Amino acid sequence: MMKMNVKNVLCVAILIAISSVNCLGKTAHKSALLKYDKQIDGIIKQMTLEEKINMLHAKHMFVSAGVERLGIADMIYADGPFGIREEMQPDGWMPLGWEKDKATFFPTGSALAATWSPELAYAYGTGMAREARLRGKDMILGPAINIQRIPTGGRTYEYLSEDPFLSSRLSVGYTKGVQDNGVAACLKHYALNNQENNRGTVNVIVGERAMREIYLPPFKAAVEEADAYGVMAAYNKVNGWWCAENDILLNKILRDQWGFAGMVISDWNGTHSTVDAITNGLNVEMPTQKYLGKALLDSVKAGLVSEDIIDKRVREILRVRLAIKPIPKEEANQEMTSQPAQQKIAYDVACKSIVLLKNDGSLPLDLSKKPVIAVIGANAKQTMGLGGMGAGVKTLYEVTPFEGLQNKIGDKAELVYAKGYEPIVFNFADFFKKKTPEELEKEAREKEITAKRLAAEAVDVASKADIVLFIGGDNRAVESEGRDRKDIKLPSGQDNLIQAIAKVNPNIITVLTSGAPNDLNVVKPISKALLISWFNGTEGGNALADVLVGNISPSGRLPFTLPIKLEDSPAYALGNYPQGKKGADVFADLVSQTEKVEKSKDDGSEKELKNDPNTAIYSEESLVGYRWFDTKNIPVMYPFGYGLTYTNFEYADLKTTKDTYGKDDVITVSFKLKNTGSVAADEVAQAYVHRINPSVEWPNKELKAFSRVTLKPGESKTVKLNIPVKNLQYWNEATQSWADDLCNIELQVGANVSDIKLQKKIALM
Template identity: 45%
Template sequence: MKNKLIYLSVAAVFLTFTSCKNETNSDSGSEIKDYNRKETNFEFDEKIDSLVAQMTLEEKIGMLHGNSMFTTTGVERLGIPELKMADGPLGVREEISRDNWSPAGWDNDFATYYPASGALAATWNTEMAYTFGNSVGQELRARGKDMLLSPAINIVRTPLGGRTYEYMTEDPFLNKKMSVPLVVGLQDNDVMACIKHYAANNQETNRDIYDVQMDERTLREIYLPAFKASVTEANAYAIMGAYNKFRGEYLCENDYMLNKILRDEWGFKGVVVSDWAAVHSTVKSLENGLDIEMGTPKPFNEFFLADKLIAAAKAGEISEAEIDVHVKRILYVLFQVKAMGSKDRVKGSIATEAHYQDAYKIASEAVVLLKNENNTLPLKLEGVKSIAVIGNNATKKNALGGFGAGVKTKREVTPLEGLKNKLPESIKINYAEGYLERYDVKNKGKLGDITLNGPVTIDQLDPAKLQEAIEAAKNSDMAIVFAGSNRDYETEASDRRNLNLPFGQEELINKVRAVNPKTIVVLIAGAPFDIVDLNQKSPTLVWSWFNGSEGGNALIDVLLGNINPSGKLPWTMPKRIEDSPAHATNSFPGDKTVNYAEGILVGYRWFDTKNIEPLYPFGYGLSYTTFAFENTKTNKKSYASNETITVSVTVKNTGKVDGKEVVQLYASKSDSKISRAAQELKGFQKVWIAAGKSETITIQVPVKELAYYNVESKKWTVEPGNYTLKLGSSSRDIKKEIQINIK
């Protein structure tokens, strides 16, 4: 029987049938949530064994490699269907041709465009993560698919990463707490989540050849927690092996990562799928843990796990029993998602109004208010007759673009369209594009290079466009500049050269502000940029994202005050790229080898431990109201290593507007016998509070969350002694501290 997930308010509890084992884990909610995964189901073992016994060698091997861009071969005579996959970081990708990347030309494959994962992480709301997964899962089933090639849960190691917008966060705790409900929500719809890219895949430069070197503690504490939680708590059915090497071995044939950790330690029962064209061997790949080879650059029968595997089996280089192991894994997950002829499989729905509203809810909680001097926002429209709307990003659509999976959608509301939808008809909008997107065409999207932002000409403003923007600003009561980036500039397969805002936007903003001091700047991007000068000169700054089908409406509702902003940065905004750990240690991008020299000090851990001031810290985000923390306490002062710390705090809305605050709990140990970060996120909760009212929340932290990975004993170890628990609204805005003791 399939577990059903019941999601109950902020203090949600994941419920399961009593025959399943309960696993208690800390979470962002006011109570510990039980992410109860389904145990390995042996109900289908006899059926699977029977099917495998009837299959020919060729039929078995056909199931282990792509027979189209996004399917593997089934065995029709035995009722085994193709395993159907779809890309999906922003929603279900349009249908493409079976043997190349060109669109299939369907007229019924439009889908909802959901906010990018960076935006989802910025909500700091696990309910939104479940909503995201559940909504996308329904769309995947409506398209008749079995597996979503998502979510991407790699750590944001460098601000320059081309896929920072697609990854979630720099913090392993926030990462796993958002990943688990997303995977559960997705798989509640009889589909497989394929979590990626396993593992240590943190740059696009030379992504298919570079060899990551890092110490074991860094691997365990920073880069694996989200993958582990997705397997052991959410029971993810599939994992995608990454392109890169890890300690000298490609990750799609890495025995340590795929067999020893993933299967032996974590008990993973699902399938390992290669990234496209990430396989480099036949026998070694299978024996070291890969199950399915996918790719595109050559005929499907020429894949390593196709004709070459048939030849290897017939030559006795690999046993048929080994091949059977991988076929059985595939059959197992097909049974789990009811793909083997079940009549009660979820049917799904796609591009519905309900799903657009799911996208809106996520987008509206993702917008981050960075700066709001003089309470310029929300907009005060009394007496305003005209608004200048300036910037290419006011009309830029991001559902499609770049070198990566997008969404073909019928609805993508831009900021300009959002303003037209929301502003009174009496207010005139004076739009000017302001700047042109320019690229180094020669290198644009060139795989494996840091390419975009090439010749200086990309930052040259077009004189006519500039003058048009200046005139619009002059002749308007106020101006809003929509600047930032887009999915052609931030893209898979290419990291950025630097943190500079492209296309001459800073010059444009300065000249607009010079003729109209009432200028608000809205940045739309997925990764940090150098906005130090912009921050100094602009009294009002808003950060939005590649924010989905309803992104424009959500953003404008925030600007107008219909929504009180509650987004928090899921990564650190540095003042200089040299301040970020991978760059301070000169360990990005590397050549053929990349040494993660910063170790466990990733993101805010580096900034806080090294006393480097960021421009905006991890977890930062303002509101149109203010909050105070009171009556902070723990349920007791001393704990054993198997106990759970219960922290309670009363949060008061001291302003005049209803709003949401994210209470963030960090832990530190100043007298540790081991090297540690100055503080680490160990709990969070988002709470809605009416103006003038208070809410008391609890955050529960199992003591085991305070453990470090002991390399000598190869075990997670809780160091006894005194710890400080810090409660705040960002990593640099700590409001209350509590001392506890671990026995």
């Protein structure tokens, strides 16, 4: 791991700022949007300066203006990445109370990532686009593709993975699915929005190599391979510059190097300037016009901004507008948003996302003797479409775990429910109002009384049951936009509750409905079986029940590492997070119309910066997630890529087409995979690369290919994986370009990052 300090990072930033060299020394990706430029030339010639500037800021909360005089429709945005948000007042947050805006709640980001399926990501994008079109939307604010840097991240459930390769494959699938169906995708949040605490003020100090190799690849892949039409600039700063006015990110990398031809919008209230924002690459200020409205018009008239820059930004918007056919207002919102085809997609994703972590044979459930099953836990009946701050989904329906069990079990068992604990409930006022000591003491007493009563009821129910299904985990109030969790412990005293249950009934199967890592030190040893079923959408309860009763075999794989303890995670182990006291949240301020938070400071020594809540130093560099644990030999609870099924698989006969590969070659790996059990199931075969004699520092191994394979009992298949040698390059900070590290490598194929079945050494020359 390279040593990083603040001065080096800032020097690198200066180097990038004066360099617009294409990173691979080749022609940048050529977007299909460029075909509209001749038509746009004629449109721009007819526009007044005022009309141009009117396109560069919000018209309403989720609308930016077109030019009615010229037949250019407004741009209408759909929030958010896992379901089309309900219709609201044009310039507020109050819902309109319509019926037909009830949408399909798709499994959230970490659930999609747990499928390890680009094909399902494409289907997911297709479903989202279909429902957006029914609602008359032009651009979906998604996918959300930031790297999961910290286990406590408030939006970990929205994001895909801790690994850039897995995230990239899914980002490309999602984006293509959306745009192939007539809606623009807006990649977010660009870039390095890896925490929620102080996200509106924090300055991320990151080395160029880590930024290029870990944090930017999902965005790069979605632009170059899926031709993404939109990008949302993040709230935070990167190396001293706000993302919405960051010339390095928006112009030099996104547009010049990757060939992005579309439009960049700010996150809501994420714009901080007029001249820098418009010059350095922002197209639309949302949801206001404080900086890119009259202030911009005045700046052009004063000669501070050239009209050529205005024309350039308008052109980028018009490309997207001409590519996306607007839905006439009278045709939108005529049908129910949620449709059966999309509900089926949500079910398919949910089924293949559920991760089985432990099973002593208790699963699938044996219903032959009509057992009494105690279903304990508030999450058994908790819906997850709404809750917390930020985008949610007003669902047409959402099948809870308890409902799913009723649907799939019927009269084959007796289901008895006990709530067990009181769930955390989101209260927007908690972001702003500090409770008095007296209020806190009263609240604590009431919670203690309730907890004792609910626990006693649960223990009583458990003592009379044959099987206990404990359904706990987090909820959308615990994992929320606007704030990170303080720890990864199960909330609401769930550890104490399950220990009490275990004393009266040891036959416990635990299901955690969480979108992010939890501490499993208590539940793992006292659970006969242990699963993660995520915030799994409209059909989540049916999918979970199908897995529990054995209608399908679980096939999800962890998209992140589950640590033994939070403090083992890299940002925590190095003291990089948390940086200090949490301040007010920029989005919460917008919704509540409170005063904006104070801007961060960029100066100070590294020691001082580490204590500055508005500075995040990424000194772990490339050792994020499993790269850290694997390289440092730190044991984990469950490794990246882990997941069990109801069968076993056998790996054999690893081959490559050659023993030596050149820098322009593609490494083709093949091996035999056999289902040696008695049920059909999917295996996710994963290929990692370990450098043997590199010229630069690397993590111990990195994921570079994977494949989800369906096998019947006894069936064998030859699996082929391709790894382009160019995908093994590193970012050379000295030359500001991608460089080859042609060394000997070991290909490692297995079931997860810690369970390598086959190895083969080859040479890169």
